[in-house]
Amino acid sequence: MKKTKINLLVNKQDYQKVEKYFYILRYITIFLIIIFALSLAYVFIQLRNQNAKINTLSNKKKSLLESLINKEEDEAKIIFINNKFNTLKKFEEEDVKALPYYNLLITALSQNSTNEDIGTSEQIEKDILGISENESTKSADISEDNSKLATESATIKKSSKFELGSLEIFKLDKERNVEFTVTFNNLTRFIDFISFIESNKFLKYFEHLTINGFNLTHSTKSQSLGFEKENYKLSLKGKFIKINEEEIN
Amino acid sequence: MFIITSIILIFLIIFIHLYNSQIINENNLKISELEKEVQKYENRSRILNSPFTQSNKEELESYVQILNLLIPNTEDFFSIIYSLETLSKKTGFNISSYKVNLKKNTKNKISISILGTGNQEYFMNFLKSYNFAGGRFITIDNIELTPQFSGLIKLDVSFYTKSSVDIKNAPLVLNQKAFDELSKIKNKINFQLMENQEPEIDTNYTKKSNPFSIKTEPQTTLGPSPINATESAKPTEEPEKDL
Numbered sequence: 001m002k003k004t005k006i007n008l009l010v011n012k013q014d015y016q017k018v019e020k021y022f023y024i025l026r027y028i029t030i031f032l033i034i035i036f037a038l039s040l041a042y043v044f045i046q047l048r049n050q051n052a053k054i055n056t057l058s059n060k061k062k063s064l065l066e067s068l069i070n071k072e073e074d075e076a077k078i079i080f081i082n083n084k085f086n087t088l089k090k091f092e093e094e095d096v097k098a099l100p101y102y103n104l105l106i107t108a109l110s111q112n113s114t115n116e117d118i119g120t121s122e123q124i125e126k127d128i129l130g131i132s133e134n135e136s137t138k139s140a141d142i143s144e145d146n147s148k149l150a151t152e153s154a155t156i157k158k159s160s161k162f163e164l165g166s167l168e169i170f171k172l173d174k175e176r177n178v179e180f181t182v183t184f185n186n187l188t189r190f191i192d193f194i195s196f197i198e199s200n201k202f203l204k205y206f207e208h209l210t211i212n213g214f215n216l217t218h219s220t221k222s223q224s225l226g227f228e229k230e231n232y233k234l235s236l237k238g239k240f241i242k243i244n245e246e247e248i249n
Numbered sequence: 250m251f252i253i254t255s256i257i258l259i260f261l262i263i264f265i266h267l268y269n270s271q272i273i274n275e276n277n278l279k280i281s282e283l284e285k286e287v288q289k290y291e292n293r294s295r296i297l298n299s300p301f302t303q304s305n306k307e308e309l310e311s312y313v314q315i316l317n318l319l320i321p322n323t324e325d326f327f328s329i330i331y332s333l334e335t336l337s338k339k340t341g342f343n344i345s346s347y348k349v350n351l352k353k354n355t356k357n358k359i360s361i362s363i364l365g366t367g368n369q370e371y372f373m374n375f376l377k378s379y380n381f382a383g384g385r386f387i388t389i390d391n392i393e394l395t396p397q398f399s400g401l402i403k404l405d406v407s408f409y410t411k412s413s414v415d416i417k418n419a420p421l422v423l424n425q426k427a428f429d430e431l432s433k434i435k436n437k438i439n440f441q442l443m444e445n446q447e448p449e450i451d452t453n454y455t456k457k458s459n460p461f462s463i464k465t466e467p468q469t470t471l472g473p474s475p476i477n478a479t480e481s482a483k484p485t486e487e488p489e490k491d492l
Contacts, residue, residue, distance in 0.1 A: 025252060029258070032254075032255055035258075039265050039266065040265065043265060043269040047269070050276040051276075053280055054283065057284060064287065064290035064291060064294055067298075075297060077309040078297075078421060078423065080316070082419075084317075085316065087411045088316070091358075091388060091407075095380070096388070096389045098389060102373070103373075106369065170392065170393070171392065171394070
């Protein structure tokens with residue numbers, strides 16, 4: 001049967017349902033268009049900022065490189081100096097640095113009981129470190145003295161003044177282990193030496209110090225001349241502490 | 250219509266984000282690398298243009314030479330002998346003999362045993378200045394004074410070498426303390442840069458204008474004199490000899 005009539009009541013309900021969905025869809029589409037536009041704007045701004053930053057940094061790099069063109073030689077020299085100097089410092093740690101330790105022993109040998117030569121702790125420390133007012137080496141005078149060396153046959157063993165003790169044996173290694181033997185032919189000086197090495201002024205420079213031996217000998221030459229001369233020989237062994245000039249200064 | 254438009258818009262948004270995020274990440278990497286490079290160059294520029302570097306610019310060359318002398322790149326036995334002789338002269342401590350300790354030698358170190366004589370003063374001078382005064386960097390490994398050496402002092406000393414560093418990859422650091430110590434070392438070794446001097450040539454010598462003549466002309470100083478030159482250039486006439 002042909003449809004000749006339209007039931008508007010039923011079609012209106014169906015149409016209203018569909019119209020509702022299209023209404024929602026329309027707003028979603030508008031929303032998406034806005035999102036699309038914002039995304040485009042965001043990307044555009046981001047890229048523009050990044051390009052500007054890249055240009056700025058590139059220009060800065062270019063100007064810095066131009067300023068450094070003529071300084072390559074100086075730069076190479078500074079790097080070379082730093083590296084070689086660090087190497088030198090590393091090698092310097094292998095050194096025994098004997099001067100303060102040797103000075104300590106020489107100071108000990110020159111002690112006497114009249115209190116004239118016993119200095120204050122500060123003076124002893126300065127003597128040990130070899131700090132004196134006139135630090136400059138007198139090379140001209142030394143070269144003149146060189147010619148006198150052969151005739152003097154100078155050694156460290158005996159000094160011209162027999163009252164002072166002499167350092168007969170002296171061994172020192174880079175671990176600061178020391179062995180030394182001192183000889184005195186004067187009992188008073190020998191006792192002064194022993195008093196000094198027992199004092200804190202001397203012992204504070206040692207980690208440990210022990211007596212290795214003691215000898216008392218009579219000089220045959222003096223016996224033949226009719227009077228006795230005694231030699232007092234004392235051997236010690238120990239280990240120095242590390243003495244730094246910087247700590248004292 | 251709206252459905253198709255919405256789908257297209259969704260795809261476009263996703264595509265934009267995916268594609269541009271890649272570009273943005275690449276740009277961020279580029280920016281961070283550039284920032285590091287700029288910082289590195291700024292650091293170099295700051296050091297090389299600092300007042301300290303500018304004031305010590307003339308000293309740089311001498312410090313390089315001093316360090317090359319003290320610790321050369323390769324070992325040179327002549328410099329060892331020369332430094333021991335120099336040290337001996339400067340301090341008064343007479344070094345009488347030396348021998349190489351092959352067992353203690355390493356790639357960068359040569360160990361030498363020396364025997365020396367000297368009174369207390371000279372030995373003290375030696376101990377104060379042995380590190381640098383000879384012109385080579387010297388360390389002492391141990392000291393021995395015993396009666397078996399008959400009054401001589403035996404010292405085991407070491408000389409060092411170190412090959413050059415790769416300067417391109419080494420960091421640039423300004424160590425002011427190093428420069429201060431080097432200026433003290435420079436004073437100790439009295440290092441002097443000798444400028445190349447050409448020996449003076451004496452131009453006042455006898456000359457012959459005719460290389461085949463027997464007579465020599467009297468000494469004349471060289472100078473521009475065209476008249477004399479042309480006259481002296483004429484060959485001298487020798488008398489004909491009858492055969």
